[in-house]
Amino acid sequence: MTRIFLPDAAATAALGARLAPGLAAACQAGPVVVHLEGPLGAGKTTLVRGLLRGLGHEGRVRSPTFTLLEPYELPDCEVMHLDLYRLADPAELDYLGLEDLLRPGGLVLVEWAERGGDRLPGADLKLALDYQDAGRCARCTAGSGRLEPLVAALAQAGEPASSRRIETK
Amino acid sequence: MRVLGIETSCDETGVAVVDDRAGLLAHALYSQVRLHAEFGGVVPELASRDHVRKLLPLVDQVLAEAGTTPAELDGVAYTGGPGLIGALLVGACAGRSLAWAWGVPAIGVHHMEAHLLAPMLESPAPAFPFIALLVSGGHSMLVEVQGLGQYRVLGETLDDAAGEAFDKTAKVLGLGYPGGPALAQLATAGGPGRLSLPRPMLRRPGLDFSFSGLKTAVIIGIRDLELDEKTRADVAWEFQEAMVDVLVGKSLRAVEQTGIRRLVVAGGVGANRRLRERLTGDAAALGVEVFYPRLEFCTDNGAMIAYAGMLRLKAGEAASSSIEARARWDLETLRPPGASV
Numbered sequence: 001m002t003r004i005f006l007p008d009a010a011a012t013a014a015l016g017a018r019l020a021p022g023l024a025a026a027c028q029a030g031p032v033v034v035h036l037e038g039p040l041g042a043g044k045t046t047l048v049r050g051l052l053r054g055l056g057h058e059g060r061v062r063s064p065t066f067t068l069l070e071p072y073e074l075p076d077c078e079v080m081h082l083d084l085y086r087l088a089d090p091a092e093l094d095y096l097g098l099e100d101l102l103r104p105g106g107l108v109l110v111e112w113a114e115r116g117g118d119r120l121p122g123a124d125l126k127l128a129l130d131y132q133d134a135g136r137c138a139r140c141t142a143g144s145g146r147l148e149p150l151v152a153a154l155a156q157a158g159e160p161a162s163s164r165r166i167e168t169k
Numbered sequence: 170m171r172v173l174g175i176e177t178s179c180d181e182t183g184v185a186v187v188d189d190r191a192g193l194l195a196h197a198l199y200s201q202v203r204l205h206a207e208f209g210g211v212v213p214e215l216a217s218r219d220h221v222r223k224l225l226p227l228v229d230q231v232l233a234e235a236g237t238t239p240a241e242l243d244g245v246a247y248t249g250g251p252g253l254i255g256a257l258l259v260g261a262c263a264g265r266s267l268a269w270a271w272g273v274p275a276i277g278v279h280h281m282e283a284h285l286l287a288p289m290l291e292s293p294a295p296a297f298p299f300i301a302l303l304v305s306g307g308h309s310m311l312v313e314v315q316g317l318g319q320y321r322v323l324g325e326t327l328d329d330a331a332g333e334a335f336d337k338t339a340k341v342l343g344l345g346y347p348g349g350p351a352l353a354q355l356a357t358a359g360g361p362g363r364l365s366l367p368r369p370m371l372r373r374p375g376l377d378f379s380f381s382g383l384k385t386a387v388i389i390g391i392r393d394l395e396l397d398e399k400t401r402a403d404v405a406w407e408f409q410e411a412m413v414d415v416l417v418g419k420s421l422r423a424v425e426q427t428g429i430r431r432l433v434v435a436g437g438v439g440a441n442r443r444l445r446e447r448l449t450g451d452a453a454a455l456g457v458e459v460f461y462p463r464l465e466f467c468t469d470n471g472a473m474i475a476y477a478g479m480l481r482l483k484a485g486e487a488a489s490s491s492i493e494a495r496a497r498w499d500l501e502t503l504r505p506p507g508a509s510v
Contacts, residue, residue: 041385041388045328045329046381049328061328062329062330063328063333065333065337066330066333067252071254071496085346088216092216095218095219095253096255097254
């Protein structure tokens, strides 16, 4: 697990951007599922916005809270940005056609993943955001072996100075 | 011309019948009606977005309420996008197939075009051109409407929709979700001075919105407050004022920039009393006419789909025999009927 302090929204977006190349590469072999957790306002959508920018998306990145799902066709991968905040029952996932999203080149980003229960595919990468002091902190955990190098690399040097203060456990 | 309209782009299953002479004959949302015979008198609790099981019983019921048989219909309109692709396909499959079976043309309607034209179901209807402020749980946009198929998006949200910010702030204040209307109610007992909130994007030129930061400012702002009833009401008041300042400010800026002096306010947030009070006051002072469609046509519904579809069918437009739906569909790519794309 790598823990990163994010002093402001720009640092949250920058973390997303740093994840972009590794996630784009990883999903070529098979779909990658990322769970984003954390309370309202913790920066989940901000992180996804940075990630999508890092993947080459130039348009808007709107909150998928109402639409549940926002698709993005990008040069290296097909991104599905889900938000399960409004899900009353995990069974409602059946109406989202989730299984169609799980194919090579597919990158599935799920906010409020905890509301999907067992019906949601497990996380290859879990990003838990929370408030810390005047900023936020991110805890990044690999759920599958193939994402471990990516998480380990987050703890290495090379990150922007604005998101310093990193510890690895 | 008489048209059946089907809306299944997201949560609601909506069906309606409109007639170009008699107007709206019947409309219903599955979530709000009592269905009768189809389920033996018992309406099962079906999951949100389970359009497959909801749609046909609702079509039967609405046709019955409209006193219309399929033989009297001249067309079928369904939401062709944008929206959840699985949800859209249910409406598109059903609508296209029913039209095929009944031997009438079908048409896939743009969901946002239908929202923009919904005020024309009212009397008095706004004349073209008008500015539409569409603010709901899913949308926040300002659109210049010159006529059928002539839309220019003047501004939209960069992140959260206005209604979403209301609902999430309500949740933070312990009002449940979605609690936008409850927050507005609580705000009536509140007043100024408890915390200072930003007016996102209001000082910047342009007509885009951003509401994610406003929600976060409330979350951070209330950290050190004792949240008794009066404090919660004051926080609700501050939030609503910030939101209304931005919506009114940007709407009037759109009026000023375009010189169009008719403003239509649609979407669930358009029901907010404080927004209406401020808009009506500020707009009247500038000689701007403001129109508010009835609330049931502000949120997703079948009537607006039937109406927009009827306008295009009357102009001779129709879908091919294939079943088509699109999750993404840019409003500005629409054209008036008959115009080359």
